[in-house]
Amino acid sequence: MKAKATVVFLISTIFFWAACSKSPKTSPKTITTTPTTPVVVTPGPPLPNTVDKTDTLKVMAYNVLSYGDLCQGSTTTLNGYFKIIIQYAQPDLLSCEKMNAFPLSSTLPDNLADNIRDSVLNADFPGRFAIATPTNTADGSNMSVLFYNKQKLTYVKTEVLYPYITDFDLYKLYYNDPNLAITHDTTYLYVVVNHTQSGTPSTTRDMQVSTYMATLRAKFAYFPNLINMGDFNTANSYEAGYQSVITSTDTTKQMSDPPFYPDKTVKYPAEWEDNSSAYAAELTTTTRALATVPNSCGTSGGAKSWYDHIFISPWLVKGSNYMSYIPNSYTTIGNDGKRIGVDINSTTPQVNTSAPAAVINALWQFSNKYPVSIKLLIKANRNAYSIADPTEKN
Numbered sequence: 109m110k111a112k113a114t115v116v117f118l119i120s121t122i123f124f125w126a127a128c129s130k131s132p133k134t135s136p137k138t139i140t141t142t143p144t145t146p147v148v149v150t151p152g153p154p155l156p157n158t159v160d161k162t163d164t165l166k167v168m169a170y171n172v173l174s175y176g177d178l179c180q181g182s183t184t185t186l187n188g189y190f191k192i193i194i195q196y197a198q199p200d201l202l203s204c205e206k207m208n209a210f211p212l213s214s215t216l217p218d219n220l221a222d223n224i225r226d227s228v229l230n231a232d233f234p235g236r237f238a239i240a241t242p243t244n245t246a247d248g249s250n251m252s253v254l255f256y257n258k259q260k261l262t263y264v265k266t267e268v269l270y271p272y273i274t275d276f277d278l279y280k281l282y283y284n285d286p287n288l289a290i291t292h293d294t295t296y297l298y299v300v301v302n303h304t305q306s307g308t309p310s311t312t313r314d315m316q317v318s319t320y321m322a323t324l325r326a327k328f329a330y331f332p333n334l335i336n337m338g339d340f341n342t343a344n345s346y347e348a349g350y351q352s353v354i355t356s357t358d359t360t361k362q363m364s365d366p367p368f369y370p371d372k373t374v375k376y377p378a379e380w381e382d383n384s385s386a387y388a389a390e391l392t393t394t395t396r397a398l399a400t401v402p403n404s405c406g407t408s409g410g411a412k413s414w415y416d417h418i419f420i421s422p423w424l425v426k427g428s429n430y431m432s433y434i435p436n437s438y439t440t441i442g443n444d445g446k447r448i449g450v451d452i453n454s455t456t457p458q459v460n461t462s463a464p465a466a467v468i469n470a471l472w473q474f475s476n477k478y479p480v481s482i483k484l485l486i487k488a489n490r491n492a493y494s495i496a497d498p499t500e501k502n
Contacts, residue, residue: 154490158287161488164434165260165283168199168441169337169418170479171303174250176208176220179405180474183223190228192470196463197441197481200257202229202237205303205339206250212242221253229255238263240279245271252301252338254279261297269300269320273312276302276320283431283486291492295333295430300324302338306415310347313340317349328498330360333431334421339477341415343381353419363419366438366482370425373436380414389445392416394476395452406476410454411447416440416480429495430487437483442471452478 154160172190176183194202210220217223221239229237240254240263251274256263264280283295300320304313317340324331342350356362367373367390380387391411399408424433442452444462452460452472460468471478 151493152491155287155290155492158290158490159488160490161286163260163283163486163488165200165257165297165431165484165486166198166481167201167335167337167418167484168197168479168481169203169205169301169339169416171205171339171416171475171477172207173406173475173477174206174208175204175224176210180403183217183220183227186474187223187227187231189470189474190224191232192466193441193474193479194228195232196467197479198233199255199481200260201299201335202255203252203299203301203337204255205252205301207253209244209247209249209251212244221255224253225255240281241266243268243271243275243277246273246275248274250274250303252277252303254299254301256281260284264296269323270316272316272319273305274303276300276316278324285430285488287488287490291489293489293492293494295486295489295494296497297431298332298334300334300336300338302336302340304339304341304349306341308343310341310343310349313342314348314352318352321352325356325358325361327501328361330358330498331363331421331423332497333423333429334363335424336363336419337417337480339416342417343379343413345376345378360422363421364425365417365419366433370433371436371438381412384412384448387414388448389443390414390440391443391447392440392478392480395442395447395472395478396476397449397451397454402473408476410449410451411443411478412449416477418480418482420482423495424484427485429497430489432485434483434485437481439481441479441481442468443478 175186180186207220210218221242225237225239236257236259237255238258240256242251242253243266244251245268261281262284267278268275269278270276279299281297285295304316336353353363368376374387384391391414393413393415394407394409396406396408397410420433423429424431442463444460446457453468
């Protein structure tokens with residue numbers, strides 16, 4: 109009887125460990141108590157030979173003002189400004205929205221993604237950056253591209269959520285956990301990058317965002333580690349597209365705009381276009397006061413609205429699965445809260461000291477939009493325990 113009990117115990121143990129294991133090369137297994145609620149497993153002791161490590165992942169979204177269409181000058185000239193910005197911001201995940209469309213099969217100099225990777229990102233930080241496979245199923249005039257720090261992250265795949273005017277893509281990556289070879293438990297990160305239709309009324313962009321958010325909610329039983337970032341062109345929090353991101357009947361599928369929650373530095377309802385002074389530090393458009401200086405390629409009027417956002421899932425708010433948003437890390441780079449109606453580099457009403465003068469000038473020269481960023485804290489998995497990632501539905 110004792111031998112039989114030992115065999116049963118060993119078999120049970122094997123099945124338990126198998127249920128907790130996730131591999132980067134296969135789809136993760138899902139263990140749920142209901143269709144929307146993941147099981148929370150109590151961590152065990154660290155496994156032998158694992159290391160205790162924490163890491164920071166800096167995420168940055170940036171509308172690059174039709175980079176590559178030559179309106180602002182050559183890419184060589186723009187790359188000089190962009191290098192200064194990247195050297196200062198040091199992102200690990202960078203989305204570039206509104207790049208001029210380019211043939212996906214092209215090589216340098218026509219491949220604008222390769223140009224940014226080689227002449228900007230890896231010129232600043234040699235060998236660090238790679239490109240997540242871009243798409244242009246919509247055959248749009250502009251594209252979004254995601255770049256990532258391959259020393260910290262590994263790219264898995266790109267999925268087109270909704271191709272309308274431009275592609276709204278979902279990217280899947282995972283953290284290069286130093287213990288992965290021992291735990292076989294992978295920490296995934298999903299990223300949606302988008303650039304919606306601008307203008308009034310908001311009908312088209314509302315449809316764009318609402319459609320891909322419905323696709324996301326159908327795809328996942330509950331949201332995993334998920335970021336939704338880019339230029340949303342929103343004038344206020346009432347817009348249906350914005351509401352489709354932050355509201356859901358299932359709280360595991362609603363996303364947070366960090367300044368509102370969890371940071372609570374601003375409150376809903378929010379009218380940032382009609383009441384810009386209340387959101388002065390968050391405004392992202394525009395870095396330029398005049399429509400003709402430094403060129404005539406972008407909008408003018410100084411800081412006046414908040415188009416660019418980085419939304420995060422409940423898991424990232426709570427730190428449920430080895431990644432968590434670092435409180436108050438949300439930043440509008442180069443905005444000191446005193447830029448309403450003036451250039452980013454204006455000396456009135458005061459000198460902008462939120463970044464070095466060279467960075468402030470580069471931001472003014474490179475784009476009419478301010479980039480936004482957040483930081484994520486990542487903890488190495490030492491015990492092969494984690495909440496099960498939701499199964500991806502097609």
